[in-house]
Amino acid sequence: MSSDTPVDWEQARALAYEAGRRAAGPAELISLPDADGRTLAEPLRALTDLPAFPxxxxxxxxxxxxxxxxxxxxxxxxxxxxxxxxxxxxxxxxxxxxxxxxxxxxxxxxxxxxxxxxxxxxxxxxxxxxxLPGEEAHKDEELLPAGTAIDPAVIGVAATCGYETVSVRPRPRAGVLIFGDELLTAGTPGAGRVRDSLGPQVPGWLRRCGATVDRSAVAGPVRDTLEAHLEAVRGALSGADLVCTTGGTMHGPVDHLHPTLAELGAEYVVNTVAVRPGFPMLLARVRVPGPDGRPRFLAGLPGNPQSAVIALITLVAPLLAGLQGRPAPALTRVETTTDVPGRGGFTHLALARVDHDGRSATPVGHVGSAMLRGLSNAHGFIVVRPDTKATAGDLVPFLPLPLIAGERP
Missing domain, CATH: 2.170.190.11 (Molybdopterin biosynthesis moea protein, domain 3.)
Structure with a gap:
């Protein structure tokens, strides 16, 4: 798949989800107290009538x-x-x-x-x-389908039924590699160097999508050489189901991600997406020798912070949903309070804040791809389809930012 042919945004999301679904790990039994944030691998059925007696x-x-x-x-x-x-x-x-x-x-x-x-x-x-017996549920009735994110309410239902353990999907393990010699990990920016804002925030987004990210799994900045990139990526993939890298997704003089993937024999699931901001994103499948035989994944996030977050919710969120056996993240619909321009043949994701009524959304300011101020004031993105625009009062698709795993909106 050539980087000269960006994938349609909706198709990219579907490809990422399907890749995760096909690579989902086997189910495992865990105790109810440990199930919060996990995903049901099997339907939760009533073990008896609820209530069981008058x-x-x-x-x-x-x-x-x-x-x-x-x-x-x-x-x-x-x-x-x-x-x-x-x-x-x-x-x-x-x-x-x-x-x-x-x-x-x-x-x-x-x-x-x-x-x-x-x-x-x-x-x-x-x-x-x-x-009366069976007023809430009858014996063997399906209460929750497989793929349900487990939260305290789900645990309570399972306990009411008499469960002590539940069958869940493994929680994907994720790592983060920060690329860029120009990045500072402490102090204020200046003298040609900028503060890394993705290393501290990407793990939080990954956790909200259901992954585990240990502090030791976040590394960088990785030196801008092919050898350093190869060493870092190999090491990260050895202990993770997914590695997110930041920056280096283009083909500049210090962009070593594509050569690294070539050296590893990786297969692109998606290589660039027709979306603005954030189009130079990628998702690759890497075969790493291991006892389970399952592929690992590398998500290349652009270096600009807002573009990186768009790549996360475009490719990484669907991938992690698939790996956990959850439904693909869905779009909602809101009424836009102002006009939102299109971006030609690209999907436009416009940062917006949902109003108190939950039915309408207003675009926010400070939305350059290198800015984070707008993101910090937004609830998600208004989606403007290719070759269209949104007019105030239109009902438009809306992509929410990830919530904490299992959290109800």
Whole structure:
């Protein structure tokens, strides 16, 4: 695939997702407390009816027949309720307790009175005050599909069902290599050198896409020589499913990424994308000897910070979704509050902030490809298709920035 033929932006996202899906690792069983942030490898099904037995929603009385009722016992949560066999009988019942077989109704404690002889009077409410078996789910019903991102709510559902472990996809391991002799890793920029802003931020984006990134997996700046690039990339790929590099994606005098990939026998999944900003991005598949036989991936992010983030959400986010067995990241739709120009035959991704209503978005300022101020004030990108433009009031596609893995918008 020639760098002279940029891939359509939508197609690039699909290619990256499919590459990840085909390389997804085998499922593994882990305990519920360790499952947060992982991905279901199999559907989560109810192991029994939920609730498994008729369950009281109130504190009060389980009654049978006409009132007044004589009290014959008590049933608390966790206990097994004896049947109510005779009319005119009742038992005291607590919230969450099993409703006795034979009970006709439940009477709330606040709706009841006790007579001098200890018998109970009261009126049940029109809506039953207990939950029936299977009211929430029936045994073997699918509650959540495979590919669901696990968050505390999902863990709670699994625990309610009686699970102790769940089958999940492996969490992809990622590394980051920073290229560029001009970069500073500390201090303020000046005298021809600029501060590296991608090394500190790329790991956070990767974690929001579900990957693990250890501090030791972030390295650089790598010296601007082919030998140094080869050594760094080989080392990073030995311990990661995905390595993200920053800069060097073009063919300048100190851009050694393409020669490095050639030396490694890499296969391009995508080599440049028809999108502005960020078109000189790439994703390559690299065969690294290992016991699992699975390919590794290298994502080449442009050196300009906003372009690098666009490459992340264009290629890396779909790849990581595929590797985890999750659905591909989806576009939403918003109403643009202002005109947004097109970029000819390229897709235009315009940084924008979603308004409080969640239905409309306003482009932000300071959006040069080398700038980060606009990104820090944005929620994502308005997507303007090739050879089109967006007019104020139009309903347009919107690509959100990644949330923390499993986080609900």
């Amino acid at each position: 369950t009281s929603s109130i504190d009060g009385w389980a009654v049978r027949g006409p009132q007044p009722w004589r009290v014959t016992g008590r049933v608390l949560a966790g206990g097994v309720a004896a049947p109510l066999d005779e009319d005119g009988a009742c038992v005291e019942i607590a919230t969450g307790a099993m409703v006795p077989p034979g009970a006709d109704a439940l009477v709330r404690i606040e709706d009841s009175t006790r007579e001098a002889d200890g018998r109970v009077r009261g009126e049940p409410r029109s809506a039953p005050d207990w939950r």
